[in-house]
Amino acid sequence: MYSPELSLFVLETGIRLLQIEKPLVMYLSLTDYIQHKYAPGEPEANRYYRDMDAMLGRLHDLGPVIGLIADHGMCDKSNPDGSRRIVWLQDVLDLEFGKNSTTVICPITDYFVAHHGSLGSFVRVYCHDRTTPEAVMKLARKLPGIEAVYDKTTAARRFDLPIDREGDVVVISDADTCIGTTPSAHNLSALDGHALRTHGGIAESRVPFILNYPLNETYAARAARGGLKNFHIFDFAINGVVT
Numbered sequence: 001m002y003s004p005e006l007s008l009f010v011l012e013t014g015i016r017l018l019q020i021e022k023p024l025v026m027y028l029s030l031t032d033y034i035q036h037k038y039a040p041g042e043p044e045a046n047r048y049y050r051d052m053d054a055m056l057g058r059l060h061d062l063g064p065v066i067g068l069i070a071d072h073g074m075c076d077k078s079n080p081d082g083s084r085r086i087v088w089l090q091d092v093l094d095l096e097f098g099k100n101s102t103t104v105i106c107p108i109t110d111y112f113v114a115h116h117g118s119l120g121s122f123v124r125v126y127c128h129d130r131t132t133p134e135a136v137m138k139l140a141r142k143l144p145g146i147e148a149v150y151d152k153t154t155a156a157r158r159f160d161l162p163i164d165r166e167g168d169v170v171v172i173s174d175a176d177t178c179i180g181t182t183p184s185a186h187n188l189s190a191l192d193g194h195a196l197r198t199h200g201g202i203a204e205s206r207v208p209f210i211l212n213y214p215l216n217e218t219y220a221a222r223a224a225r226g227g228l229k230n231f232h233i234f235d236f237a238i239n240g241v242v243t
Contacts, residue, residue, distance in 0.1 A: 124167030
């Protein structure tokens with residue numbers, strides 16, 4: 001998982017499958033380890049994109065429609081001195097309201113700690129006992145590095161989320177800051193020697209949306225109206241291009 005070779009292997013396998021099996025649809029999912037680990041312009045990043053570009057060129061030469069998309073952007077979440085810009089939200093809420101009064105959930109918590117240490121820019125807060133969403137929101141909005149705070153209804157509407165699975169409060173950091181629960185809950189040892197580059201919030205919601213053929217008239221008009229989301233790439237790739 002912690003190497004560029006895995007993603008390049010996926011692309012190589014896709015090329016081979018297209019040559020042999022000729023599937024109607026392929027979905028090739030790559031890792032974002034290099035993007036988390038290295039900034040644009042670093043030698044490792046440049047080498048990875050050069051190799052990936054060559055693979056995509058080989059895919060294109062075989063004739064398929066190719067749609068390229070990302071799930072999120074990421075910026076350096078570090079201070080000028082190299083220290084990490086993290087809001088430890090569970091600690092802040094415990095100090096204000098008491099332990100067990102709230103539960104902060106980081107949705108990107110996973111085992112790939114070398115990517116981001118389970119730190120991101122979007123967290124959910126669940127309120128317990130007499131702690132109210134309004135009180136949590138009032139406090140969170142005052143914290144440096146926080147860009148947006150929503151109640152569950154507003155968050156569900158704003159981000160097309162199922163309201164029955166949403167927290168009482170959603171907190172989102174700005175482009176230069178990330179959010180964690182408490183330091184002991186996050187393994188950051190694998191990030192030593194590298195800047196923290198992790199999942200972005202609203203400031204990084206714009207991602208590449210690339211097709212290797214021009215759009216037809218209908219889909220070009222849709223694209224011009226804006227409002228595209230990354231999952232629209234499937235519709236556009238299957239129905240929207242002129243080959």
